[in-house]
Amino acid sequence: MKQALKPGLSLARRIQVDRDRTIDFMGEKGRVYGTPFLVHDIEHTCRELLLEYTNPGEDSVRTAIAVKHLAPTLLGMDVEITATVSSVDGRKIAFEVAARDEFDLIGTGTHDRFIVDRAKTYERLRVKAAKRLG
Numbered sequence: 001m002k003q004a005l006k007p008g009l010s011l012a013r014r015i016q017v018d019r020d021r022t023i024d025f026m027g028e029k030g031r032v033y034g035t036p037f038l039v040h041d042i043e044h045t046c047r048e049l050l051l052e053y054t055n056p057g058e059d060s061v062r063t064a065i066a067v068k069h070l071a072p073t074l075l076g077m078d079v080e081i082t083a084t085v086s087s088v089d090g091r092k093i094a095f096e097v098a099a100r101d102e103f104d105l106i107g108t109g110t111h112d113r114f115i116v117d118r119a120k121t122y123e124r125l126r127v128k129a130a131k132r133l134g
Contacts, residue, residue, distance in 0.1 A: 001053060001054055001055060001058060001091060001115045002053045002054070002055065004053060005050070005053035005085065005088055005093070006085065006088060007085050007086055007087055007088060008084065008085065009049065009053075009084070009085045010049070010082055010083060010084040010085070011045060011046075011048060011049035011082070011083050012080055012081065012082045012083075013041070013044075013045040013048065013080070013081050013082075013083075014078055014079070014080050014081075015041055015078070015079050015081070016076065016077070016078050016079075017032075017033045017073050017074070017075055017076060017077050017078075017079060017101075018075075018076075019031070019075060020037075021033055021034060021037040021041075022034055022037075022075050031074075031075045032072040032073055032074060032075070033072070033073035033074075033077075033079065033101075033106070035067070035069045038067065038069055038079075038099060038106070038107050039065060039067055041079070041081055041099075042065070042067060042081055042083070042097050042099065042107070042109070042111055043062055043065065043111065045081045045082075045083045045097070046060075046083045046093075046095050046097070046111050046113055047059075047060055047113065049083050049085070049095075050093060050113060050115070054115060057117060057118050057119060058115055058116065058117060058118065059115075059116055059118055059121075060093070060113040060114060060115050060116065061113065061114055061116055061121075062111070062112070062113055063092070063112045063113060063114050064110070064111070064112040065109065065110070065111045065112070066109050066110050066111075067097070067107055067108070067109035067111075068107060068108050068109060069106065069107050070104070070105060070106055070107055070108065071101070071104040071105070071106045072106075073101040073104075073106050074101075077101050077102050078101065078102055079099055079100065079101050079106065080099070080100050081097065081098070081099045082097065082098050082099075082100075083095045083096075083097050083111070084096045084097075086110070091114055091115040091116075092112060092113075092114055093112065093113050093114070093115065094110065094111075094112050095110065095111045095112070095113070096109075096110060097109050097110065097111055
C-alpha cells in the first residue's frame with residue numbers, strides 16, 4: 001500500500017441503472033435500483049479508489065458495510081456514487097459513501113476494506129480447500 005493513501009481522498013463513479021441492477025419482484029412497473037446492486041456498486045467504487053494506492057500483487061476485500069437506501073431510482077437513471085476515505089489504520093481502510101440519482105440522495109453509509117496480498121490470500125484459500133477435501 002502506498003503512503004499517499006490518506007483520509008479525505010475521494011472518488012466519484014457514475015453508473016446508469018440498467019435492467020440487471022433492478023428488482024423484479026414488484027413487476028415491470030416497480031423496477032427500481034435494488035439495494036444489493038447499490039451495495040455492489042459502492043463496494044466497487046471503494047475498491048477502484050484503493051487500486052490507485054495499492055502495490056503490485058495487492059488488492060482489497062470488504063470487511064464491513066452499512067448502507068441506508070433512502071429513495072428509489074428508476075430504470076435508466078444515472079447514479080453518482082462518491083466514496084471518501086475516512087480513516088486509514090494500517091491495512092484497514094474506512095470509507096464514508098453517498099449515492100445520488102438525478103433528483104435525490106438515494107443512499108448513505110460506511111464501508112470498510114482491508115488491503116490483502118493476493119499470493120498470501122490464494123495460499124490461505126488453497127489450504128482451506130484442501131481441508132475441505134480431507
